[in-house]
Amino acid sequence: MMFAGMAIALFVRPLQRALLLGVGTLVVGVSLNLLFSVSRILSLPAIQPVFALHASWEIYFRADGLGLYFLLVITTVAIPTAISTHSYLQHYLHKQSATRAFLATFSILLLSTQLLVLADHAIAFLIFWELMTLTAYLGMLLEREKTEVQKGSFIYFTATHAATFSLYIFFFILYQHTGSWNFSDFHFTVENGLPFYAACFFGFIGFGIKAGFMPFHFWLPWAHPIAPTVLSAFFSGILIKTGIYGLFRMIEFCSPLPDWMGIMILGISLFSAIFGVWYALAQHDIKKLLAYHSIENIGIIGIGIGLGILGISYSIQSLMWLGFGGALFHTFNHAIFKSLLFLGSGIIYHNFHTREIDHMGGIVHRAPVFVALFLIGSIAISGIPPLNGFMSEFLIFKGFFESASILGHYFPLFMLLMTVGLAFVGGLALACFTKINSIMFLGSERHGSHTFAVSIADYCALGMLAMLCIFLGVYPQSLLGIISSVITFNRWGIHVQPYSMFAQWDVMTLVFGSVLVTITLLILWKTINKWQRVSPAWGCGYPHQVPRMQYTASSYADEINNIASTLLHREKIVTPPTTIFPAVSRFRSHAEDFSDEQFVKPMYAYILKKITSVEFLSRTDIRFYILFMLIVVLMYGGIAIVWTYF
Amino acid sequence: MDILLSFQGLLPFFFIIGISPLLVGLINKQKALLTGRIGAPVWQPYYDLLRLSRKETIYATTASFISRLAPVVSFAAILISSLMLPIGYVRPLLSFNGDIIVFAYLLGLARFFQILGAMDIGSSFEGMGAAREATFAVFAEPIYFFTLGSLAFITGYTSIYDIYHSIHLDNPTSIVFIIVSSISAFFLMVTECSRMPIDDPTTHLELTMIHEVMILDNSGIDLFLYQYSSYIKLMVYAVYEASFFNPFSMQNHWLGFSVFLIVLVLLSTLVAWVETMIARFKMKSIPQYLLFATAIGILNLLIYTFVRH
Numbered sequence: 007m008m009f010a011g012m013a014i015a016l017f018v019r020p021l022q023r024a025l026l027l028g029v030g031t032l033v034v035g036v037s038l039n040l041l042f043s044v045s046r047i048l049s050l051p052a053i054q055p056v057f058a059l060h061a062s063w064e065i066y067f068r069a070d071g072l073g074l075y076f077l078l079v080i081t082t083v084a085i086p087t088a089i090s091t092h093s094y095l096q097h098y099l100h101k102q103s104a105t106r107a108f109l110a111t112f113s114i115l116l117l118s119t120q121l122l123v124l125a126d127h128a129i130a131f132l133i134f135w136e137l138m139t140l141t142a143y144l145g146m147l148l149e150r151e152k153t154e155v156q157k158g159s160f161i162y163f164t165a166t167h168a169a170t171f172s173l174y175i176f177f178f179i180l181y182q183h184t185g186s187w188n189f190s191d192f193h194f195t196v197e198n199g200l201p202f203y204a205a206c207f208f209g210f211i212g213f214g215i216k217a218g219f220m221p222f223h224f225w226l227p228w229a230h231p232i233a234p235t236v237l238s239a240f241f242s243g244i245l246i247k248t249g250i251y252g253l254f255r256m257i258e259f260c261s262p263l264p265d266w267m268g269i270m271i272l273g274i275s276l277f278s279a280i281f282g283v284w285y286a287l288a289q290h291d292i293k294k295l296l297a298y299h300s301i302e303n304i305g306i307i308g309i310g311i312g313l314g315i316l317g318i319s320y321s322i323q324s325l326m327w328l329g330f331g332g333a334l335f336h337t338f339n340h341a342i343f344k345s346l347l348f349l350g351s352g353i354i355y356h357n358f359h360t361r362e363i364d365h366m367g368g369i370v371h372r373a374p375v376f377v378a379l380f381l382i383g384s385i386a387i388s389g390i391p392p393l394n395g396f397m398s399e400f401l402i403f404k405g406f407f408e409s410a411s412i413l414g415h416y417f418p419l420f421m422l423l424m425t426v427g428l429a430f431v432g433g434l435a436l437a438c439f440t441k442i443n444s445i446m447f448l449g450s451e452r453h454g455s456h457t458f459a460v461s462i463a464d465y466c467a468l469g470m471l472a473m474l475c476i477f478l479g480v481y482p483q484s485l486l487g488i489i490s491s492v493i494t495f496n497r498w499g500i501h502v503q504p505y506s507m508f509a510q511w512d513v514m515t516l517v518f519g520s521v522l523v524t525i526t527l528l529i530l531w532k533t534i535n536k537w538q539r540v541s542p543a544w545g546c547g548y549p550h551q552v553p554r555m556q557y558t559a560s561s562y563a564d565e566i567n568n569i570a571s572t573l574l575h576r577e578k579i580v581t582p583p584t585t586i587f588p589a590v591s592r593f594r595s596h597a598e599d600f601s602d603e604q605f606v607k608p609m610y611a612y613i614l615k616k617i618t619s620v621e622f623l624s625r626t627d628i629r630f631y632i633l634f635m636l637i638v639v640l641m642y643g644g645i646a647i648v649w650t651y652f
Numbered sequence: 653m654d655i656l657l658s659f660q661g662l663l664p665f666f667f668i669i670g671i672s673p674l675l676v677g678l679i680n681k682q683k684a685l686l687t688g689r690i691g692a693p694v695w696q697p698y699y700d701l702l703r704l705s706r707k708e709t710i711y712a713t714t715a716s717f718i719s720r721l722a723p724v725v726s727f728a729a730i731l732i733s734s735l736m737l738p739i740g741y742v743r744p745l746l747s748f749n750g751d752i753i754v755f756a757y758l759l760g761l762a763r764f765f766q767i768l769g770a771m772d773i774g775s776s777f778e779g780m781g782a783a784r785e786a787t788f789a790v791f792a793e794p795i796y797f798f799t800l801g802s803l804a805f806i807t808g809y810t811s812i813y814d815i816y817h818s819i820h821l822d823n824p825t826s827i828v829f830i831i832v833s834s835i836s837a838f839f840l841m842v843t844e845c846s847r848m849p850i851d852d853p854t855t856h857l858e859l860t861m862i863h864e865v866m867i868l869d870n871s872g873i874d875l876f877l878y879q880y881s882s883y884i885k886l887m888v889y890a891v892y893e894a895s896f897f898n899p900f901s902m903q904n905h906w907l908g909f910s911v912f913l914i915v916l917v918l919l920s921t922l923v924a925w926v927e928t929m930i931a932r933f934k935m936k937s938i939p940q941y942l943l944f945a946t947a948i949g950i951l952n953l954l955i956y957t958f959v960r961h
Binding site for chain 2: 367368370371374377378381385388389390391392396400403404407410411416418419421422425426429430432433434436437439440441443444445448449450510513514516517520521524525528529531532535537538539540541542543544553555556557561562563564565566569
C-alpha cells in the first residue's frame with residue numbers, strides 16, 4: 007500500500023488527483039496496519055510472534071507486545087497526519103516536483119517506521135532506522151530554497167547520524183557478545199562487566215539523541231520549525247518515539263539494569279522536563295515552542311522508564327507496572343496531542359504566514375471550532391484532567407509514592423523531590439499553554455484582519471485526535487488493558503498485574519464525569535438566563551483601545567522567565583523611550599539554548615579542529631592521492647604478513 | 653447502608669459550600685473591627701452572591717465562547733474538588749488512592765480556564781493579572797506537594813482522608829508534622845486564595861492585584877460563579893489546614909468537630925490579623941516568600957528521615 011502510495015505520488019497526473027489518491031492509499035494502508043496491531047495485541051499470548059517476509063531471507067520480523075504497541079501508536083497518529091497531508095500540500099501545488107517528492111518520501115517514511123518497530127534483526131532494524139532518518143531528512147527539504155531550512159535540516163542530519171553511529175556500536179557490542187543479530191537472542195547482564203556498561207552507554211546516547219533527552223535535544227528546536235508541519239507532527243508524534251522504543255528494547259536486552267542507572271535516568275529526565283518546558287516558555291515561535299514541549303514530554307516518559315528500571319533492579323512488580331505503564335501510556339498520549347497541536351500550528355502558519363505568536367490574535371472570532379480543538383490539545387498536554395495527559399502523569403505520580411513506600415531508605419526524600427519537580431513542570435506547562443492559547447487565539451487581531459480557512463480534511467484530522475484525547479482521559483481503562491497485556495508478555499518477567507490494582511479508575515471516571523455534568527448543567531442554567539448583553543470592554547477610562555496594547559507572549563512569560571534569566575541565557579534588548587516626544591522605542595527578547603552554546607558548538611568546533619589538522623593531506627595533485635593509497639595498501643599488506651607469520 | 657454512607661459522604665461537601673461565604677464574612681468583619689470600623693454584617697457575602705445571581709451578565713465585544721465557558725469550568729472544578737475533602741471523621745464521597753494528585757490538578761483545571769477567561773477580552777489589565785497568577789501558581793504547586801505530598805510519603809497513603817487519619821496524637825513526631833505542615837499550608841492558602849501579603853482582595857487598583865483584576869470584565873452570573881468559587885476555594889484550603897488538627901476526632905466525634913470549628917474561626921482571625929498588620933509584598937519578592945514556604949515543606953521530610961534512622 008505504501009509503495010502504491012509512492013508510485014501514485016510520482017506518476018499519476020494531474021497533481022491534484024495524485025494527492026487525493028496517494029493520501030487515500032496511505033490512509034487505507036495505515037488503517038489496515040492499525041487493525042492488525044489491535045487484533046494481534048488482543049490475542050497476544052496465543053500467537054507465535056516471529057515471522058519472516060520470505061523463507062530464504064534471514065531477516066525476521068516479530069510481532070511482540072512492545073512492537074505491536076508502538077505500531078499502534080504510529081498508525082493511530084499516522085492516519086490523521088496523512089489526512090492532513092492532503093490539505094497541507096494544497097499550498098505547494100505550484101511546486102510540482104517538490105510536492106510529488108514529498109508525498110513519495112512520506113510514504114516511505116511511514117512504511118519504514120512501521121517496519122522498524124516490528125524488526126527482529128539488528129541489521130534490519132538499522133536499515134529501517136536509516137531509511138526513516140533519510141526519508142525524514144528528504145521530506146524536510148520541501149522548501150529547500152530557504153536558508154533556515156537548509157541549516158535546520160543539516161543539524162537534524164548530523165545529529166541523527168551521530169545517533170546512528172552509536173547505535174552501530176551498540177549493536178556490534180551485542181553481536182560480539184551473543185553471536186547473533188536476532189533480538190530474541192540478545193541478552194546481557196551486569197556480570198558481563200565493561201561491555202555491558204559500554205552497550206548501555208552507547209544505546210542510551212543513540213536512542214537518547216533520537217528521543218531528544220537533554221542535553222542531546224539540540225536538533226529538535228532547529229529541525230521542527232523548518233520541517234513541513236505534517237512532518238513536524240510526525241517527528242514529534244512518532245519519530246522521537248522510536249527513540250523511546252529503542253530504550254525499551256535496550257532495557258529488554260540489558261536486563262536487569264542496576265538501580266543507579268534508573269536513578270540517573272530519572273535525574274536526566276526530570277532535568278529534560280523542567281528545562282524543556284522552561285525554554286518553551288521563553289519562545290515566541292510557535293513550532294519551536296512545541297519542539298521544546300516535546301523535550302519536556304520525553305522527559306516525563308523518561309521518568310516513567312526510570313521508575314520501571316528501579317522496579318526491575320529491585321524486582322518490584324507494581325513499580326515496573328506503574329513506571330513502564332506510565333511511560334507507554336504517556337508515549338501514546340503525547341503522540342496524540344502533540345500531533346494535534348503541530349497540525350494546528352501548520353494551519354495557523356498557512357493562514358498568517360508567520361510562526362511568530364506575537365503577530366497573531368483573535369483567531370477565536372473566525373474559527374471557534376478550530377480553537378476549541380487546539381484548546382483540547384493544550385489542556386491535554388498541560389496534564390490537566392479530565393484529558394489523557396493527566397492520566398499518564400497520574401500513573402507516574404503513583405509510581406513515586408509506590409517506590410517511596412516500598413523501597414524506604416532515602417527514597418522518600420528523593421521521590422518527594424521528583425514529585426515536586428513534576429508538579430513544577432505541570433505548573434510551567436500550564437503557564438506556557440495559557441500563554442500560547444491566549445496570545446494566538448483570544449483578544450483582537452494584532453495585524454489587520456485575516457481570513458482564517460480550515461479545510462474539512464483538517465477538521466477531520468484534528469477532530470479525531472481531540473476525540474481520542476477526551477476518550478482516553480475519561481475512560482483510560484480501554485488503553486490500560488492493552489498496556490497491561492503488553493507489559494505482561496514481555497521479557498521483564500512481570501506476571502499479570504491488573505491495572506485496576508493501582509487506582510479506582512471507575513471512581514476517577516466518576517469524578518471527571520461529574521465535572522463534565524456540572525459544566526453542562528451550569529451552561530444550561532446560563533443559556534436559560536435571558537439577562538445578557540454585549541458591550542465594549544472597560545478601558546480604564548481610556549477610549550482608544552488598539553490591539554497593540556494587548557499583552558504579548560513575551561510580556562506574559564516575562565515574570566517567570568526573569569526568575570531564571572541567567573539559567574536560560576535570555577537576553578533583552580531594550581531601547582527605552584527617552585525624551586518628552588519619544589522617537590522610537592523597542593523591546594526584543596531572545597532565549598539562547600544552553601546546550602547550543604556550551605555543549606554542541608564547542609563539540610563541533612573541536613571536531614572541526616581535529617579534522618582541519620589533517621588538512622595538509624588534501625592536495626590538488628592527483629599523484630599525492632595515489633601515493634597515499636599505495637602507502638595504505640602496503641601498510642595493510644605488511645600487517646597481514648606479520649599477522650599470518652607470527 | 654450504601655446510600656446512607658454516600659449521603660454521609662456528601663455532608664462535608666454541603667458543609668463546605670454552605671459555610672464558605674460565612675468564613676469570608678467572618679474575615680471581613682474581624683478586619684473591620686481590627687481597623688476600628690463596624691463593618692458589614694457577617695452575612696454580607698450571601699447577600700452579595702444573591703445580588704450577583706440576579707444581575708444582568710454583560711460580555712465585552714471582544715469576548716468569545718471562552719469568556720462564557722471559563723467561569724463555569726472553574727466553578728465546576730472547584731466544586732468537585734471540594735467533594736474530596738474530609739471533615740472530622742466523615743469519609744468524603746470521592747475518596748480513592750491518589751486523590752491528592754487529582755485534587756491538585758482539578759484546581760489546575762480551574763486556574764487554566766480562569767486565566768484563559770481573563771485573557772479573552774484582550775485587555776492588558778487582565779493580562780497583567782493572568783501573567784501573575786500563572787507565575788505564582790508555578791511556585792504554589794510545589795508547596796502543595798511539599799506539604800500534603802510529604803505527609804503522603806511519610807504515612808504511605810495517597811488519599812487525603814487516609815493521610816489525615818493516620819496522624820495520631822500519641823506519636824510525638826505527628827505533632828511536629830502538624831505544626832510544620834500547618835505553617836506551610838497557611839502560606840499556601842494565602843497564595844492560592846489571593847489573600848493579603850500576596851494579593852489584596854479589597855483594593856481595585858489594577859496594578860497591584862492578581863485575582864481581582866482577572867475578573868474585571870465579568871458580571872452577573874459569571875461574577876457570581878467566580879466569587880462563589882473563590883469563597884469555596886478559601887474554605888477548601890481552610891478545611892485542608894484545619895484537618896491537621898483532626899486527631900481529636902479520633903477520640904470523640906463531637907470534640908473533633910468542635911476543635912475543627914474553633915480552628916476555622918481562629919484561622920479567620922489569623923487571616924484578618926495578618927491582613928491588618930502586614931502590607932502587601934512587592935511583586936518581585938513574592939517568589940522568595942513562596943520559596944520560603946517550600947523550604948518549610950522540605951523540613952517536614954528531613955525530620956521524618958532523621959527520626960526514622
